[in-house]
Amino acid sequence: MNLSSAEDVRALPRNIRVSTLANGMTIVTDRMDHLESAALGIWVKAGSRDETPQEHGIAHLLEHMAFKGTNSRTARDIAVQIENVGGDVNAATSAETTSFYARVLKNDVPLAIDILADILNNSLFDESELAREQHVILQEIGAAQDSPEDVVFDNFQNVAFANQPLGRPIMGTPTTVSSFKPKHIRTYLEDHYHGPNMVLSASGNVDHDEVVKMAETRFGAFGSTPTRPPEECFYTGGESLVSKDLMEAQIVMGFEGRAYHARDFYASQVLSTLLGGGMSSRLFQEVREKHGLCYSIYAFHWGFSDTGLFGIHAATEDADIPKLIPVMLEQLRLAGEEIRQDELDRARAQISAGLMMSLESPASRAGQIARQILLFGRPISNEELMERLNALTAERLRDLSSRLFTESVPTIAAIGPVSHVPGQSEIADMLGAPATIAAQ
Amino acid sequence: MNLSSAEDVRALPRNIRVSTLANGMTIVTDRMDHLESAALGIWVKAGSRDETPQEHGIAHLLEHMAFKGTNSRTARDIAVQIENVGGDVNAATSAETTSFYARVLKNDVPLAIDILADILNNSLFDESELAREQHVILQEIGAAQDSPEDVVFDNFQNVAFANQPLGRPIMGTPTTVSSFKPKHIRTYLEDHYHGPNMVLSASGNVDHDEVVKMAETRFGAFGSTPTRPPEECFYTGGESLVSKDLMEAQIVMGFEGRAYHARDFYASQVLSTLLGGGMSSRLFQEVREKHGLCYSIYAFHWGFSDTGLFGIHAATEDADIPKLIPVMLEQLRLAGEEIRQDELDRARAQISAGLMMSLESPASRAGQIARQILLFGRPISNEELMERLNALTAERLRDLSSRLFTESVPTIAAIGPVSHVPGQSEIADMLGAPATIAAQ
Numbered sequence: 028m029n030l031s032s033a034e035d036v037r038a039l040p041r042n043i044r045v046s047t048l049a050n051g052m053t054i055v056t057d058r059m060d061h062l063e064s065a066a067l068g069i070w071v072k073a074g075s076r077d078e079t080p081q082e083h084g085i086a087h088l089l090e091h092m093a094f095k096g097t098n099s100r101t102a103r104d105i106a107v108q109i110e111n112v113g114g115d116v117n118a119a120t121s122a123e124t125t126s127f128y129a130r131v132l133k134n135d136v137p138l139a140i141d142i143l144a145d146i147l148n149n150s151l152f153d154e155s156e157l158a159r160e161q162h163v164i165l166q167e168i169g170a171a172q173d174s175p176e177d178v179v180f181d182n183f184q185n186v187a188f189a190n191q192p193l194g195r196p197i198m199g200t201p202t203t204v205s206s207f208k209p210k211h212i213r214t215y216l217e218d219h220y221h222g223p224n225m226v227l228s229a230s231g232n233v234d235h236d237e238v239v240k241m242a243e244t245r246f247g248a249f250g251s252t253p254t255r256p257p258e259e260c261f262y263t264g265g266e267s268l269v270s271k272d273l274m275e276a277q278i279v280m281g282f283e284g285r286a287y288h289a290r291d292f293y294a295s296q297v298l299s300t301l302l303g304g305g306m307s308s309r310l311f312q313e314v315r316e317k318h319g320l321c322y323s324i325y326a327f328h329w330g331f332s333d334t335g336l337f338g339i340h341a342a343t344e345d346a347d348i349p350k351l352i353p354v355m356l357e358q359l360r361l362a363g364e365e366i367r368q369d370e371l372d373r374a375r376a377q378i379s380a381g382l383m384m385s386l387e388s389p390a391s392r393a394g395q396i397a398r399q400i401l402l403f404g405r406p407i408s409n410e411e412l413m414e415r416l417n418a419l420t421a422e423r424l425r426d427l428s429s430r431l432f433t434e435s436v437p438t439i440a441a442i443g444p445v446s447h448v449p450g451q452s453e454i455a456d457m458l459g460a461p462a463t464i465a466a467q
Numbered sequence: 468m469n470l471s472s473a474e475d476v477r478a479l480p481r482n483i484r485v486s487t488l489a490n491g492m493t494i495v496t497d498r499m500d501h502l503e504s505a506a507l508g509i510w511v512k513a514g515s516r517d518e519t520p521q522e523h524g525i526a527h528l529l530e531h532m533a534f535k536g537t538n539s540r541t542a543r544d545i546a547v548q549i550e551n552v553g554g555d556v557n558a559a560t561s562a563e564t565t566s567f568y569a570r571v572l573k574n575d576v577p578l579a580i581d582i583l584a585d586i587l588n589n590s591l592f593d594e595s596e597l598a599r600e601q602h603v604i605l606q607e608i609g610a611a612q613d614s615p616e617d618v619v620f621d622n623f624q625n626v627a628f629a630n631q632p633l634g635r636p637i638m639g640t641p642t643t644v645s646s647f648k649p650k651h652i653r654t655y656l657e658d659h660y661h662g663p664n665m666v667l668s669a670s671g672n673v674d675h676d677e678v679v680k681m682a683e684t685r686f687g688a689f690g691s692t693p694t695r696p697p698e699e700c701f702y703t704g705g706e707s708l709v710s711k712d713l714m715e716a717q718i719v720m721g722f723e724g725r726a727y728h729a730r731d732f733y734a735s736q737v738l739s740t741l742l743g744g745g746m747s748s749r750l751f752q753e754v755r756e757k758h759g760l761c762y763s764i765y766a767f768h769w770g771f772s773d774t775g776l777f778g779i780h781a782a783t784e785d786a787d788i789p790k791l792i793p794v795m796l797e798q799l800r801l802a803g804e805e806i807r808q809d810e811l812d813r814a815r816a817q818i819s820a821g822l823m824m825s826l827e828s829p830a831s832r833a834g835q836i837a838r839q840i841l842l843f844g845r846p847i848s849n850e851e852l853m854e855r856l857n858a859l860t861a862e863r864l865r866d867l868s869s870r871l872f873t874e875s876v877p878t879i880a881a882i883g884p885v886s887h888v889p890g891q892s893e894i895a896d897m898l899g900a901p902a903t904i905a906a907q
Contacts, residue, residue: 106746113820159759169714274609306546319599380553
């Protein structure tokens with residue numbers, strides 16, 4: 028099940044071509060001739076979990092500061108040049124990845140590559156720009172704190188991976204964000220932006236050879252030494268119940284999930300679809316349709332390189348919580364008793380059609396292929412993904428369910444009227460799971 | 468500038484084909500042979516502003532109840548049948564439109580049409596399903612009240628169109644939502660869902676003749692009499708400052724905009740892009756980039772059939788508000804003094820590229836064409852849209868700006884730390900606008 032196996036030499040799917048620069052950076056293109064546009068970007072295998080405790084929030088700060096001016100372009104030049112041609116650029120930071128991407132018409136691909144290369148090679152990280160941007164990020168943090176849903180997910184991850192980089196909020200704290208000087212950003216960039224963990228991915232109306240030629244002259248200066256993978260993180264489970272005057276309690280319950288390369292990664296993805304991925308899913312049908320206990324309920328499974336997180340999100344009012352929690356937990360218990368073939372088939376059909384439709388968007392394609400290269404070392408065709416999904420059986424999912432919700436100590440995070448939200452040990456009791464995690 | 472002129476017989480763009488059923492319902496397809504999927508839906512020219520005061524929230528309730536079972540499908544059947552083939556269905560309600568749509572693989576288009584037709588023709592509106600769904604909507608309302616951004620936009624529209632249907636929240640209030648019986652939903656449906664204001668729009672891998680053939684047998688029962696347009700609404704302007712313990716104040720400032728058919732509709736759209744549509748826009752550059760006064764700032768222009776709303780949204784902390792407001796207002800004033808050609812060109816390039824890229828998504832196409840038919844009576848090609856944009860001059864935009872921000876009484880809505888947010892008359896003073904609107 029190790030997808031990065033070098034022996035796997037299946038033909039590449041679609042019109043995908045892959046090249047590697049001398050410094051190890053991967054250049055991948057996925058040509059869609061019928062389009063008038065392209066989506067492209069740089070994906071870097073470095074994110075918030077690669078930060079030292081002193082660097083908390085610097086991956087995200089770098090993502091912001093990359094747009095604040097280079098030795099040949101001011102911040103305004105960057106914005107004006109890309110928007111003059113109707114394009115746009117943006118960026119995103121996650122725990123394990125940082126990405127910088129652009130959407131442009133086909134003739135503007137060279138401009139987009141030039142700008143993305145410029146901001147990663149030649150950013151000035153000017154002190155007065157930094158001071159302004161630190162203030163902007165403090166406001167971004169403030170806005171997130173005003174959003175109960177943002178808060179509950181931050182708290183959820185925080186207690187699921189207690190005292191570890193993977194549990195920290197990606198934006199950092201006002202104190203850490205305010206503490207950074209330009210040199211700290213430069214150090215993080217130099218430590219983590221190396222060819223072997225960088226991918227330039229372009230989908231749409233693009234020419235592979237031209238993209239590679241441009242990339243050679245513009246990304247050749249990045250280091251060629253592989254970077255050290257981040258310290259391993261361990262799921263701890265935990266509890267965060269925050270009382271706040273809100274109409275609805277935001278509740279996220281979670282369990283240890285599966286890493287990308289784990290045997291049960293795909294099974295966990297399918298299980299989250301089956302339990303809470305659509306209107307026909309067990310949780311939606313039971314909690315919302317049969318009992319009318321909430322507006323929003325869904326399940327999710329997040330894979331990381333060395334661990335995972337399986338979760339269920341629900342938002343509901345105080346009076347419904349005592350009814351909602353037992354209905355939710357009963358569904359988790361029942362999944363360990365039986366998974367029907369028709370449910371498995373439907374979950375697979377949803378994932379399969381979703382993959383097919385996502386192929387119609389160049390932005391989805393570029394991101395998907397970039398992540399596959401960073402995680403598995405190569406692009407993976409939908410056929411191959413479907414083979415893996417088709418190998419799953421209902422019994423395998425049932426077996427996974429019987430373990431997933433009982434083998435690890437649960438995580439519970441909630442904000443709002445939380446007096447009826449059970450604590451971690453109460454949930455563990457109800458599920459027959461351990462109440463505290465064994466020492467690592 | 469009246470795009471619905473019957474004399475306009477330009478060739479239809481792309482692979483678009485339009486047919487009309489005997490009852491006046493329009494069937495439009497936009498064939499994209501290279502896709503494996505399709506997006507399709509029913510768009511109805513009826514929304515929250517078509518409700519009587521006693522019906523407040525019923526358009527949105529109908530949108531929910533349409534999925535709760537027909538005489539041949541239970542709510543679960545609807546969800547299971549569409550998700551069995553990996554598709555999904557959803558719906559949305561706005562002030563002037565309600566839509567029900569599906570994304571499916573190409574072979575499942577007949578199933579999707581059959582389900583959409585079934586839920587609009589044969590829904591049972593069962594009493595016990597209704598009771599459950601009313602409770603679900605109360606929770607949806609509660610969740611929106613917990614989101615400061617949702618609240619500020621509801622309040623903004625509420626005071627901009629004071630005491631009129633266009634100003635009311637689309638979801639209704641807990642009291643009105645709880646008051647409805649099945650017969651009220653049926654009455655609203657029968658009053659407003661008539662062929663002449665319904666469009667079936669399908670984009671992607673679809674066959675026009677097959678779609679029309681299916682539609683004939685499945686949508687023929689809807690009435691053929693044109694419905695009465697809703698009562699005309701008038702922009703009033705107004706003020707809603709709500710003090711709340713939040714990190715950031717959410718602020719929306721607004722002015723009377725332009726109706727879809729108005730002479731300055733396109734100019735207003737371009738102006739909103741130029742002032743606050745991207746990273747190079749005046750407001751983003753001045754407020755965020757030069758002064759670092761917020762994380763989020765953008766302008767928008769919403770057209771309605773008889774009026775419009777031009778607005779600016781910003782979120783910022785208490786201490787920055789006294790600096791932010793004058794910077795914002797100064798930008799509005801300066802736009803009335805000069806608009807540069809390069810700014811106009813860039814805004815046009817952004818809109819043009821955005822249109823081109825939206826053509827790559829079948830869901831965008833289906834929605835765009837449906838709305839064009841409901842508003843203008845026919846699909847409008849991008850070439851034609853660009854002709855209209857290209858006819859605009861910098862002087863015309865400057866002239867519009869000199870009027871837009873001073874001819875109407877302003878609207879201001881804010882929630883959070885609002886003590887430094889100026890009131891309506893203070894803003895009017897600073898802009899040289901009237902402080903109260905003339906009697907209609």
